[in-house]
Amino acid sequence: MSGPDEGFFERVYAVVRRIPRGRVATYGQIAALVGVTRGARAVGWALGGIGPRKAKLPWHRVVGARGRISLDGRASGLVQRKRLRAEGVRFVGGRVDMLRHGLLPKGRSRG
DNA sequence: TCCCTGACTGGTT
DNA sequence: AAACCAGCCAGGG
Numbered sequence: 001m002s003g004p005d006e007g008f009f010e011r012v013y014a015v016v017r018r019i020p021r022g023r024v025a026t027y028g029q030i031a032a033l034v035g036v037t038r039g040a041r042a043v044g045w046a047l048g049g050i051g052p053r054k055a056k057l058p059w060h061r062v063v064g065a066r067g068r069i070s071l072d073g074r075a076s077g078l079v080q081r082k083r084l085r086a087e088g089v090r091f092v093g094g095r096v097d098m099l100r101h102g103l104l105p106k107g108r109s110r111g
Numbered sequence: 112t113c114c115c116t117g118a119c120t121g122g123t124t
Numbered sequence: 125a126a127a128c129c130a131g132c133c134a135g136g137g
Contacts, residue, residue, distance in 0.1 A: 008134060027119050031133080040119040042133040047118055049135090062118075070118040077118090 008034065012046040013053060019061040022087045024096050025103035026065050044070065060084055067096030 011034040019025050031039035043062075050057055060080040064070040071077035072094075081091070090097045 031119090036133065038120085038131085039133045041117065041131095042119085042135090044118040045116085045134065059118085064118080065120055068119095074118085080118090
């Protein structure tokens, strides 16, 4: 059960699945949550391989540092932004307002 | 085992 | 503020 056999990808997906609606997390935060302090890039790479899971995973709640949409400029980026806005996520200067929607106390406060 | 790729990040230019 | 650069991590060939 507590299978450390679970791959890195699965762990990442598990964390992403836990991100509440209307909230977002950065690649770096997710990496830290799965136990890899500087695996932000690896997380992004993992999300790139979600494939069919895409329909069951809130991948749109994952953004770059400072609330940047890494997928910006691509079709998926547009979808991500649209979904986030649909969840009530506020954008400031083209980026997600992390102080308001950040998952971790990196910028969450004064609700 | 070495080399390359990539939904990243932080620091310099 | 935007472009550049170097560092880091997990797969795949």
